[in-house]
Amino acid sequence: MQLREGIIVKSQKYQENSKIITLVNTEGLETFLVRGASLHKSRNFSYSQELTKIGYDFHSGRNSFNILTTGKVIESYGGIKADFNKLNDALLIIEATNQLGIHLSDFSTFYQFLDEILLLLDLNLYHPYYLLIFRVKILYLLGIGPVFSKCVECGNRDNLIGFDFLKGGMKCNECDNKNTIYYNQEVIQLLRFLYLNKLESLSTEVLEKLPNHYLEASKFLDRYYEHFLGYQSRASKIIKKMKLSEN
């Protein structure tokens, strides 16, 4: 029997000992009831955890949840789960997937990308830029790709001096209106590089040679997400608090 495949982005306890899982696949986000999944001894336990790639089958529940009938773990991302930083970033990635999925139309491309980025995070040494790559690249799939290569006002490709958050792109020195422009060129160039280059060419060797502007680039993306999607990650706020209280 050919199983379907998906990555679990959310898992919640349901009733006495079942779970409701949300997974993403090449067609979209889907929700299933997994009976007995919160019992550690249950065979349903292993394939109902967040951040797990599973093969599955289901039958349609009448008037209620679709019910998972078969499941098997394809990838449990042991490399991610063994590293606190990797786990933080992976949880932010699946949270964003779960929250922003409604804005996606091309799930086929998105799923392939998510699958690849999680595998890179799992197998390679930790690098914070994988999260940046995910966050900046999915903007394109969300239909709100930033315009890095030309002036959003006049189309000029030269003398681009800063990024206008209201317009979602660069402005040239002719169209600069001073008020809303972000001028840190190094951060802009870093994000532009991660946005435009294919994932295959962003190896760990390449990432290690890039300048360290992680915090600034993250703030840039927070601002962009908030402006275009009204999205603030709950998990990232919690993680920031945890990091503050550690110091």
Ligand SMILES: [Zn+2]
């Ligand atoms: Zn211009």
